[in-house]
Every structure is written in C-alpha cells, then in structure tokens.
Amino acid sequence: MKKLRVLLVDDEVMIREGFKRLFDWEAHGCEVIGEAADGMEALAKLDALNPDIAVMDINIPIMNGLKVIQMSRLKHPDTAFIIVSGYDDFSYCREALRLQITDYILKPVNYEEFGICIDNLKIALFQREISENENPEEERAIYGITRFIQEHSAEDISLSVLSDEFHLNPQYISQLFKNEIGVNFLTYLTSIRMEQAKKLLLTTSLSITEISERSGYKDYRVFTKVFKKSEGITPSQYRRDFLQ
Amino acid sequence: MLRMEIALFLVLAFVAFFYFSAEKEHAALHRTFSLLLVCVLVHLGLDGITVYTVNNLNTVPKLLNDAVHRLFLGSMVFVIYLFYQYIAILVEEETGKPRRLDIPAKIFLAIAELCNFLLPVSYTVTEKGNYSSGYFMLVPYGAVIFYLILCAGLLLINRRQIDKKKKSVIGIALTIEFIVCILQGLNHTWLISGMGITLMTLAFYLTLENPETLRSELTEQKISMLYLKSQVNPHFLYNTIDTIRIQAQLNKDVKVAELLMRLVDFFRLSVKIDRPIVTLDDEIELLEAYTELMCYRYPDLNVSYDTDPDLGGAQVPNFILQPIVENSLIHGLKNKGYRGDVTISAKKTENDKLEISVSDTGSGFDEGKKAEIDEMLRGYAKQPPKLSGNSIGILNVQKRIKLLCGREYGLSYTENETGGVTAHILLPLKEEIE
Structure with missing residues (x-):
C-alpha cells in the first residue's frame, strides 16, 4: 500500500513540530512531505507537492485556511483537507462543510483522535475504490x-x-x-x-x-x-x- | 418676582440634594456639574436679593445695592462660563479631541469679571418695576452671547461624533438660554435670567446627570473591571496552554500533557459562558474536565457519572453543575481530606422533568447550616446580588434556574442517611431551544 503524503499548515512552529513528532505517521501509513506557515505558502506547496492530505489551521496569516481550500479545491479535487482549528465557531464549520473537507478537528489536538480521523479517511478511500471498481470478476x-x-x-x-x-x-x-x-x-x-x-x-x-x-x-x-x-x-x- | 426666585432656588436645592447624595464616578464632567450646581444656587440667592434691592432703591443704600448687583452679575458670568466648560468637557469626552478654546474662554472670563466690578452701575425706574442699566449691563449680555456662540460652534463642528442624546440636550439647553436672553433684552423689567439658568441646569440634570444614570455608569465600570480582571483573551490562554502541552509531550512528559489537555478543555468550554442555555452533554463535559483535574490533585477523590444518554440533548442553564460540585468538594469532602465519592446522576422524573443530583460522602451540614441554606435558597429573590462570598455559587445557580426555567424549578439539598449531602436540581425537560 502506497504511503499517503501529508502537508502540514499552521503558523505556529510548535504545533507543526508536535504533529510531526508526536503523531505516529509511519504506523498510519503516512509521511509528512511539507509544511507551510501562512496561506500563500500553503497554496504554493499544495501546487508543488499535490499532497494526499492537507492538515490545515484556519487562523493563519495572509490568507485564512478556508480561503486556501476554496482556491485550491478545483485544482486538487482528490486532496483530503483536515481542518484543525481553535475556533469552534459554528459558522466556520458550516463554511468548511461546504468546501467538502474531510474532517474538522478542534485544537488542542488529541493525537489519538487525529489517528481515528486518518483511519476513517483511509477507509473512505477504500470504499471509494470498491465503488469505482468496474471489474466485478476480480473479487x-x-x-x-x-x-x-x-x-x-x-x-x-x-x-x-x-x-x-x-x-x-x-x-x-x-x-x-x-x-x-x-x-x-x-x-x-x-x-x-x-x-x-x-x-x-x-x-x-x-x-x-x-x-x-x-x-x-x-x-x-x-x-x-x-x-x-x-x-x-x-x-x-x-x-x-x-x-x- | 421675588417668589419666582425663591421657587427656583428651592427646586435647585432639591436637585442638588439628590445629586450630591448619589454615588458617582469622579470624572471631570461630574466635578464641573457639582461646581455648577453650587454656583447656580449662590447665583439664585443673589438674584433674589437684587430683585428686592432694585425695587427698594429708596430704603436700600446705593453702595449696598451696587455691591449685590456686581456680585449677582459676576456670579452669572461665572455660571455661564461653567456651562461652557461643562459642554466643552462633554464634547471632549465624545470626540476625544482636546479642548482648544479653554484659554480664550478664561481670558474672556477675566475681562468680563473685571469690567463687571469696574463699570458704573445705574438704575432705571419704571412703573412696572426697576432694573439696572448702563454700560455695566453689557457685561452679562456680552458673556451670554460669547459663550453661547462658543458652545454652538463646538456643537456644530463636532455634530457627527456626538451621541444623539447628548447633542439634543446641549441644543435644547442652548436654545432655552438664547430665548430667555432675548426676552430679557426686550423686556428689562421681567428679570428672568435666573429662570434661564435654572432651566439649563435642569436640562442637564434630568438627562445626563441624574442619579440613576450615574449609578448605572458606575456599576458598568465596576463590572467591566471585574471582567477585565477575570478574562484574558480566552484564545490566547488556551493556545498558549496548548503550546506548553505539546512541548511537554515532546519532552515525553505524558501526564503533564494530559493534564494540560484537560485544563484547555475546561477553559474552552467555560468561555462559552455567554450562552445562557446549553445542552446537558456540554454541561457534563465541562464538569468532567473539572472533576478529572480535581481527582488528579486529590487521588483519594472519586467522581462517577450516571446519566441517561438520551437526556444528553436536554437544555439546561449554563454553568450550573460545576458550582454545585465545587461546593460538595469544598464544604463536604475537604473536611475529610478529600477522601470520598461524588456521584452525579441525571434522570427523567415520573412527571417528565429532569432531575440532576450531586451526591457526596462528605462531612455533611454543620448544626443549623442546613436550615440556613434552605432559607437562603427559598428566599433567593430577597438576597442582594453579591459579587463574592461563600454561598455565592449556589445562590447564583438558584437564581439563574428560577429566571430561565420558571419558579417551579430550582435547587434543593437533602442529607444522606449514610452521611454527606445530595443536591437536587429540578429542571424542565426540553430538547429544543426556544
């Protein structure tokens, strides 16, 4: 099984560092391939790396996370966006849901919960694979x-x-x-x-x-x-x- | 005429009594108004005296008559100056721009007062009554016109930045004084300057300076200070704690990281305090964060939950359980060295209401304490609002339940047979937010 490639977007170094070192990416079949600290950098990295998963903070400099998703949605239809935010404001949630994000996680991030979210994403990818399987003989x-x-x-x-x-x-x-x-x-x-x-x-x-x-x-x-x-x-x- | 002066004096004396007995902020505006009230009273006194002396020219010596006239009009010029000062401070507070006309206003005051005491006084005698006249009279008219123009100018230049209510009060006061001044100018024997000044004072007293407004200003200020003291920007607080938590975890200190996580949970949930009604699930989640932290601090403390999962969506007043549990811990279990159990349960009663109970195995009520608390909870409405104190928590809970849910609901305590107490919270059972 191919490893899922992950882009981390958060303006706080410590949060990115925590994600990189405290979550067991290896065990979940993922690898972190890039980081971004603001909206512009995130857009550029999304285009350059085309990651499978983008872990995205909303409140970041220059351009907020939701705007980044909105702008890159069309170019990257298969990227799974996971929003990680300290704002449990429902208007954000609603806007995020319209952008077809994969999940919405509240800070502080519990890495165990984050693992469940990654697992669910993989299961969803697998279900999609089954439904797209046009060759029923290959059971x-x-x-x-x-x-x-x-x-x-x-x-x-x-x-x-x-x-x-x-x-x-x-x-x-x-x-x-x-x-x-x-x-x-x-x-x-x-x-x-x-x-x-x-x-x-x-x-x-x-x-x-x-x-x-x-x-x-x-x-x-x-x-x-x-x-x-x-x-x-x-x-x-x-x-x-x-x-x- | 003298009767009018006496009436005005009495009215303002009454106003002054209420004004000085009211609690208020020590701000420049209120200080100016206090000074204004005193000066107006003195002025009205002198007004009354001159009305008498000017109409008894034969019996009152000219020197005395001159002297009270000079004092009367001198005080009038000063009062008008104070009005200007008051309005200028008001405008400054509204716009934030410094007062630049103060120096010309003060120079004019000095010149006017000087002229007032130097120019010769003469009196005109008519059938309807007597009045003072001559160049001397240029001083009060001049002062009224000068300060009215200054005030009107201030009002016009800053009309956009001034609050509507304040703008109309100033406008009305100026118009009254203007009309009175014109009438007095046309009918010298009317002697109504005192009325103009009284009406102006009353206009400000009734709107901007009345004791109710002052008291609410003061309370608001106290509350916002309390708020500032207790509320650091919550996002700053929990973002910072989160950063510390990650650092702890990077340092392999899992326990510290876990505790910080619960602390963040507690803060995150308790900043939702602006919503009066939340779901039982939210309330329990907050309580869990709190009790987990307490249990960590006191390892012999046990907290267990027994709540019907279908009641999770029930609407309950915000922040009612934590104060009750805190009470159990501090008044019940603390005396036992924080050794014991607290059980929180939520169930539906037979008549479809929600009952939440918090039961502890603490030391129970002291002799007579139960009756005292029962009395306090029953007479909740009579208790003055308190911002601190021992029973503030449960009294607040009781008040909020009664206010938000109705009088038939509320908090009560019973004593357990095996020791300790149980708090019962009875609430309506509804899922929808109204």
Missing part, C-alpha cells in the same frame, strides 16, 4: 470480508468469526486489513459501526440505547465513549447538531 477476499462486516455490524464480529466464515487464517485476515486498507480490523469494524450509528441517529428516532445495540454495542456507556472519541461529540449532540 478480492477483502471485498467479501468488508461486505460481510457491513451486513453484520450489529452482531458479534471478531477475527475468529470471520475466520470461520471465510475459511481463512485469522492472522491472514488481520494482515489483509493492514495491507489492503491500511488500518487494522478493529478500527475498520468500529468505523463501520459508527457509520451505522450515525445513520440511525439521523434517520430514526430510536433511543441511544437501542441505537447502541443495533450498532453492535451491548453497553450504551461503551458506545457513547467510542462515539465521542470518534466524532468528538456525544451521540445526542450529533443528532441535534445535524438535525437543526
């Missing part, structure tokens, strides 16, 4: 496995369940996830369950306890915790924010 094992997980996300799923279902060695399946998607099995499962939960939160009026069961969590407390870690907000906050 790879991972396609079957992920489809199975999506269909049974509410049930108990583990590597050994998958192993029985597909007659494959659990270690091999685990390796498949690492190689094909770039995330481990559990991360993938959690991500699918969160997607399922989000869909239920927005399209049904089921209680959080019911949604947690339907998303494969027997204890709503665990569910709420995992959800919060993944989305940054609690399930009921999520429901409210998006239904408004």
Whole structure:
C-alpha cells in the first residue's frame, strides 16, 4: 500500500513540530512531505507537492485556511483537507462543510483522535475504490470480508468469526486489513459501526440505547465513549447538531 | 418676582440634594456639574436679593445695592462660563479631541469679571418695576452671547461624533438660554435670567446627570473591571496552554500533557459562558474536565457519572453543575481530606422533568447550616446580588434556574442517611431551544 503524503499548515512552529513528532505517521501509513506557515505558502506547496492530505489551521496569516481550500479545491479535487482549528465557531464549520473537507478537528489536538480521523479517511478511500471498481470478476477476499462486516455490524464480529466464515487464517485476515486498507480490523469494524450509528441517529428516532445495540454495542456507556472519541461529540449532540 | 426666585432656588436645592447624595464616578464632567450646581444656587440667592434691592432703591443704600448687583452679575458670568466648560468637557469626552478654546474662554472670563466690578452701575425706574442699566449691563449680555456662540460652534463642528442624546440636550439647553436672553433684552423689567439658568441646569440634570444614570455608569465600570480582571483573551490562554502541552509531550512528559489537555478543555468550554442555555452533554463535559483535574490533585477523590444518554440533548442553564460540585468538594469532602465519592446522576422524573443530583460522602451540614441554606435558597429573590462570598455559587445557580426555567424549578439539598449531602436540581425537560 502506497504511503499517503501529508502537508502540514499552521503558523505556529510548535504545533507543526508536535504533529510531526508526536503523531505516529509511519504506523498510519503516512509521511509528512511539507509544511507551510501562512496561506500563500500553503497554496504554493499544495501546487508543488499535490499532497494526499492537507492538515490545515484556519487562523493563519495572509490568507485564512478556508480561503486556501476554496482556491485550491478545483485544482486538487482528490486532496483530503483536515481542518484543525481553535475556533469552534459554528459558522466556520458550516463554511468548511461546504468546501467538502474531510474532517474538522478542534485544537488542542488529541493525537489519538487525529489517528481515528486518518483511519476513517483511509477507509473512505477504500470504499471509494470498491465503488469505482468496474471489474466485478476480480473479487478480492477483502471485498467479501468488508461486505460481510457491513451486513453484520450489529452482531458479534471478531477475527475468529470471520475466520470461520471465510475459511481463512485469522492472522491472514488481520494482515489483509493492514495491507489492503491500511488500518487494522478493529478500527475498520468500529468505523463501520459508527457509520451505522450515525445513520440511525439521523434517520430514526430510536433511543441511544437501542441505537447502541443495533450498532453492535451491548453497553450504551461503551458506545457513547467510542462515539465521542470518534466524532468528538456525544451521540445526542450529533443528532441535534445535524438535525437543526 | 421675588417668589419666582425663591421657587427656583428651592427646586435647585432639591436637585442638588439628590445629586450630591448619589454615588458617582469622579470624572471631570461630574466635578464641573457639582461646581455648577453650587454656583447656580449662590447665583439664585443673589438674584433674589437684587430683585428686592432694585425695587427698594429708596430704603436700600446705593453702595449696598451696587455691591449685590456686581456680585449677582459676576456670579452669572461665572455660571455661564461653567456651562461652557461643562459642554466643552462633554464634547471632549465624545470626540476625544482636546479642548482648544479653554484659554480664550478664561481670558474672556477675566475681562468680563473685571469690567463687571469696574463699570458704573445705574438704575432705571419704571412703573412696572426697576432694573439696572448702563454700560455695566453689557457685561452679562456680552458673556451670554460669547459663550453661547462658543458652545454652538463646538456643537456644530463636532455634530457627527456626538451621541444623539447628548447633542439634543446641549441644543435644547442652548436654545432655552438664547430665548430667555432675548426676552430679557426686550423686556428689562421681567428679570428672568435666573429662570434661564435654572432651566439649563435642569436640562442637564434630568438627562445626563441624574442619579440613576450615574449609578448605572458606575456599576458598568465596576463590572467591566471585574471582567477585565477575570478574562484574558480566552484564545490566547488556551493556545498558549496548548503550546506548553505539546512541548511537554515532546519532552515525553505524558501526564503533564494530559493534564494540560484537560485544563484547555475546561477553559474552552467555560468561555462559552455567554450562552445562557446549553445542552446537558456540554454541561457534563465541562464538569468532567473539572472533576478529572480535581481527582488528579486529590487521588483519594472519586467522581462517577450516571446519566441517561438520551437526556444528553436536554437544555439546561449554563454553568450550573460545576458550582454545585465545587461546593460538595469544598464544604463536604475537604473536611475529610478529600477522601470520598461524588456521584452525579441525571434522570427523567415520573412527571417528565429532569432531575440532576450531586451526591457526596462528605462531612455533611454543620448544626443549623442546613436550615440556613434552605432559607437562603427559598428566599433567593430577597438576597442582594453579591459579587463574592461563600454561598455565592449556589445562590447564583438558584437564581439563574428560577429566571430561565420558571419558579417551579430550582435547587434543593437533602442529607444522606449514610452521611454527606445530595443536591437536587429540578429542571424542565426540553430538547429544543426556544
């Protein structure tokens, strides 16, 4: 699997330094290929490096981060923009969502949460790959496995369940996830369950306890915790924010 | 005529009594107005005296009559000068431009006063009454015209930068004085200069200098000072803490980094304080940041949460839980060396209301303290607003709940059978922001 190339944009040296040295890019299959400290530099680096991911602060000199994204969106349709900002002002969020950004993370950055965001991005890239796959005959094992997980996300799923279902060695399946998607099995499962939960939160009026069961969590407390870690907000906050 | 002077004097004496008993800022503007009030009172006194003496030329010695006239008109010129001074300070405060006409105004004052005491005084006797006349009278008219022109000029030049209310007050005051001056000029026996000056003073007193306005100015100033003291730009605060956190983590001090993270969380959530109503989730998140920091400081402290996840979206008044928990820690658990548990729970009551309770295993209420707190919470409306003190936190919580949710909701305390106390907060259960 090819490494994802990352551009870091923040006007504060310490923040960029923290990102570079405290987040395990290697383990997440990424490498930092460039940095920028203001809006102009960011635009230039985006053009020169064409990164897969741009981690972007909003409040930067010369031109703000949202403007940078807006100006480079057309030229770089495949770049995933992750906004990292200290401003939890909702007007920023709304504007950011219009620009089709991948994620919006609040400062101070929790590197664990940032890792989840990178993993989700990879899973999204993988799903896109499946949907763009025009050659259905080429049925790879991972396609079957992920489809199975999506269909049974509410049930108990583990590597050994998958192993029985597909007659494959659990270690091999685990390796498949690492190689094909770039995330481990559990991360993938959690991500699918969160997607399922989000869909239920927005399209049904089921209680959080019911949604947690339907998303494969027997204890709503665990569910709420995992959800919060993944989305940054609690399930009921999520429901409210998006239904408004 | 004398009756009018007495009435005016009494009215202004009344005004002065209220004005001097009001709390106010020690600003140049208010000092000038205080001086103005005193001078106007003296002037009205002299006005009354001259009205009597000028109409009793036969009985009052000429020397005495001259003397009170000179004093009367001298005080009038000075009062008019003070009006100019007051308006000039007002304009300066509004525009921020320094007063440049002060020196000509003072030179004119000196010359006018000098003329007032040197020029000869004569009196004209008519059937309707007597009045002073001659060159001497050029002084008060001249002063009124000179200072009115200065004030009108100030007003016109700076009309764009002056607040509408202040502009109209100055305009009205000037117009009154102008009309009175013209009338007096045409009808010498009317002797109404005192009325003009009283009306001008009243115009300023009723609008810009009344005790209510002064008190609110003062309160506003105090509050903004408090605000400045307590609120550094929040973004500066948490951006800086974040930088320190990253440095700590780069130095491999994970624990410090984690604590700083929680501190930033706490600040970030508590600067949302401008919103009166937040969701229960927001409120719990803030509380978690706070309790985690406290638990780190006091390792024998245990805080647990038991909240129904479906209530997360419930609308609650902002910042009501942290003061309650802080109270539990400081008044209950501190006495036990911060050893014990605090449990926060939120549940729906049978009649569809939201009940949040904060229960601790602390030392409980002292003898009589429970009754005292019950009394305070019941009579919350009668308690004067306090900016500091022991029970300020819970009283504030009670007031805000009653104000934002209604009188049937609020805070109450019970004692636990096993020791410690439980705070019960009853709130309406609604999801939507109204």
